Amino acid sequence: MKVGLITPQGWKLEYEGWDPARAWANTVELARQAEDLGFESLWAFDHFTTVPEPKDEMTLESFTHLSAIAMATQNVRLGHMVICTAFRNPALTAKLASTIDVISNGRFEIGIGAGWKEDEWIAYGYGFPPIGERISTFAEHLEVISRMIAPGRATYEGERVHVLDAINEPRSIQPKIPLIVGGNGRVRTAGLAVKFADELNFVFKQPDWVAERMTEVRGLCEAAGRDPDTLRFSCYTLDEDYLHAGQARVDLIGAWAETGIDRIVSFPTKRDPSLEAQASFAEDVKAAGVALDGA
Numbered sequence: 001m002k003v004g005l006i007t008p009q010g011w012k013l014e015y016e017g018w019d020p021a022r023a024w025a026n027t028v029e030l031a032r033q034a035e036d037l038g039f040e041s042l043w044a045f046d047h048f049t050t051v052p053e054p055k056d057e058m059t060l061e062s063f064t065h066l067s068a069i070a071m072a073t074q075n076v077r078l079g080h081m082v083i084c085t086a087f088r089n090p091a092l093t094a095k096l097a098s099t100i101d102v103i104s105n106g107r108f109e110i111g112i113g114a115g116w117k118e119d120e121w122i123a124y125g126y127g128f129p130p131i132g133e134r135i136s137t138f139a140e141h142l143e144v145i146s147r148m149i150a151p152g153r154a155t156y157e158g159e160r161v162h163v164l165d166a167i168n169e170p171r172s173i174q175p176k177i178p179l180i181v182g183g184n185g186r187v188r189t190a191g192l193a194v195k196f197a198d199e200l201n202f203v204f205k206q207p208d209w210v211a212e213r214m215t216e217v218r219g220l221c222e223a224a225g226r227d228p229d230t231l232r233f234s235c236y237t238l239d240e241d242y243l244h245a246g247q248a249r250v251d252l253i254g255a256w257a258e259t260g261i262d263r264i265v266s267f268p269t270k271r272d273p274s275l276e277a278q279a280s281f282a283e284d285v286k287a288a289g290v291a292l293d294g295a
Helices: 020-037 062-072 090-103 118-123 131-148 188-196 207-223 247-259 275-287
Strands: 002-006 041-044 077-080 108-113 154-157 162-166 179-182 199-203 232-236 263-266
Touching: 002 275, 020 041, 020 062, 020 275, 041 062, 041 263, 062 077, 062 090, 090 108, 090 131, 090 162, 108 131, 131 154, 131 162, 131 179, 131 188, 179 188, 188 199, 188 207, 199 207, 207 232, 207 247, 247 275
Parallel strands: 002 041, 002 263, 041 077, 077 108, 108 179, 179 199, 199 232, 232 263
Antiparallel strands: 154 162
16 A cells, blocks of 8 residues: 655645645655655645635645645655646646646656535636536546547537647656546546546545445446456545554554555645654554555
8 A cells, every 4th residue: 555645835834834835845845755754755735715615825836836846856756636627728638637747757646536625616617517427527628638638639519618630739758647537436526537537536435435435336347347456545644643652543543554555645634744754654654564655
């Protein structure tokens, strides 16, 4: 099991009251420490404002944030957990992903979801369609992004989006940028993961729930004629369970390892964006008998 970290951007008010330049310098320092400690990956969320309530506090835009983190690190993998596809044209999303993959020398993974934070959508002028419509848009965006990150030019004509002979150069350094579908839905989201994704990412769930869902989704793979071993699984863990060092955190990390999940991602610096908090989490992961990089 690999272990990744959310990088502070401000959206959980971890930088409330901080000078933005000081906060960014701290995020870079945390990213470099995480790489030195051996964490497998670093991740960003795609919020425009703070969560759960929008406040007049900093929230760094995710693609810009990850591009800069790529320049500050050498080996750790980078990605989104996850972007809201409706916030950007999907062809542009693919172009951004390929660009970051080049900047990072082949370390980028693109996580994609349908979006959920209503006040954010409305404030930025996107409206807020019903969930069924958002999932349908999500499905078409996956069609476009999948074509755009594959070799050759991309063409797609859907009800909501289209591209015509679109060029995405430079190509990614990786033969294919790993595509992650994020969401807990049992039907449409899981089906989209089976069709398009290299990885299915769950959010805010416990090990027993995820173990059951992995079994279900592997069954969906078999029914669709896909080898279940070609779909990886990850989970963004419930933050509050990972903020405090000690045996309870060690035991929970061990429980995740027992599920056979490929990766967990946590945010131990959500309340305390310090080097000490991050190092303490690394020690508890090791105490659970888990290698940070999954080796």
